Amino acid sequence: MLFWLLYQKLFPYFRLFRIFRYVTFRCVFASLTALLIGLLIGPFVIDRLRQFQIGQYIREEGPQSHQKKGGTPTMGGVLICISILVPTLLWSDLSNPFVWLVFFSTLAFAAIGFADDYIKVVHKRNLGLTSRQKLAAQLGVSAIIASALLVLDWQGVYSTRLVVPFIKNFRPNLIIDTLLHTHFWPLAFLPFVLFVMFVITGASNAVNLTDGLDGLAIGCTIIAAGALTVLTYVSGHSVFSNYLELQRMPMVSELTIFCGAMVGASIGFLWYNAHPAEIFMGDVGSLMLGGAIATVAVVIKQELLLPFIGGVFIMEALSVMLQVGSYKLRNGKRIFRMAPIHHHFELLGWSESKVIARFWILALVFALFALTTLKLR
Template identity: 35%
Template sequence: MNIVYAMLLSWFLVGLFISVAKRRGWGQTVRRDGPSAHVVKEGTPTAGGVPLLLAIVAVWGLGVIGGRLEFQEAELVVIASAVLMGVIGFIDDFLKVRARLTGRPTSTGLRAREKFAMQFIVGAAFGVAAANLSPLSWPGLGFWFDAPFYMLLMVGAVNAFNFTDGLDGLAGGVTAIVLLPLVAISPVAAITLGAIGGFLWFNLRPASVFMGDTGSHALGAAATALYVLYGYTWYLPLVAIVPIAEVLSVVIQVAYFRRTGGKRFFRMTPIHHHFELGGWQEGKVTGRFWMITMITTALAWALMSGAQ
């Protein structure tokens, strides 16, 4: 029932958030160099990840307090990682919204070095916890390899999921599919999946709300922590093939731009915009990226089942 509770609470909180955000003008600023079809999204409420994250924390916390859920240290680490990364995303969202309200819509929020510094602090804490809790370890390497590895994995994954959040329903749908193999073994995975369902009610095209960095950071952290702490670390690159492609497209674009003195490898990055500018409608890009994630997640699920 936790998945249902999370879906209903998320649906209610996100709907309430949209009403408040519209009255207060907490709208999204759209990139002027992006696809022209996105201009109509200007002013759509952003930071919808706040009520999404609140729903996850509330259902899990009340479940543990009420005795419906058994307290597990690994699940606490997942929640803590999602909340702390979500806070970083919220700071970024807050600065962008404030800039828009004060007449500086070109503000990009946190500087990259500021965001990375905070992400690495949270990632380091996660790395220490994961090195002690994850059932997966490398013989002969131990804590001093595991902790930095998990730190880098967390930071990289959070940014990959963040880049995926650029089309209506894309990041939420991809994350929901990625979590499916873990729903039967992790209450937090089930709760997160349910909360995403409530959020997607409003986020599917045409979106009434965007999750913002708050949501993408929190979901990226939750998905990564779940796969690591349940011993499925090596399946994460397979299920998260879309976020990986998104972040790699940005890396390739920047490197190629600098190497060639201003030429572009892709029409625009992250790569979902490349396909949009190539003539694919937004809904088609989202749907096909969901399908790719379904295939790779199904393959990972089969491999995970075979390994047990």
């Protein structure tokens, strides 16, 4: 909105407003706006959540040191959502379809998490939506996003070809061309749709599993969103994309503003979520952030870099999968003392702050490695 007002409407009369044409400048403003929104309305949100007795339920089978956290205000993801979407609306070019696609993804996954958290709060138990209900909703939203990307591919502003790290000349198409002109043409799009559904739903759940310690998930989100900000900018920049031999997508550069807003919003939330936390993000925050991160990665064709961009999230999800698989296949034997893996280190005697700090370091290493792959092609 401010971009439309200051640049598209007032720039012909005030040449100073030319600066608002630059994505980097608007990205900084979006990040600062998101940070200020988070810091300013954070206390109000926390007070309201306490007033309505929207507190966190701590499962009994979790670490005993976490029982004292019971009753801490949750559903703070609403604060993150507002802090991301408002600056995006203010500083982005709203004629860009990718902005609205990521906007929809953020809002839709936030709604799924909100429903899950709300049911938990109403029934005062650690069970909201059933696993099937939550998964069905996530897959449904992901399928809508995949369908929208297919439309954008048809319009020539997106590509369904996969970008493979380290191999610059190998870009397989996830659409089966040989089926397009047959009676089975709908099946031609199935690989792409399934792939997008897997990536976005998987990332959403991975962030959700990581959200178990004060500031852990949001700190890793800051790092992942920062890496995505760089990747989004270079993917839309003609000089950088050519130099790095990336597939240039000029229209995705506007998502740099969204990623910058995610960084600012996450920092603002960390102010209140740092150990000992005054507020938890809940599923409304974790599902939303995972869905948003994955959607941006899919749009800028960096899906295969996502395991490095969000390395800690993947590590946490894999630890749960390994633990469950071991328990079922090895007659109740476990690999870790408790999953997700951050609880395993807690039970080994690490303090919560030490686990958080070391996982942040891991997240930074993963993200830096993801950025180095830009030139290793």
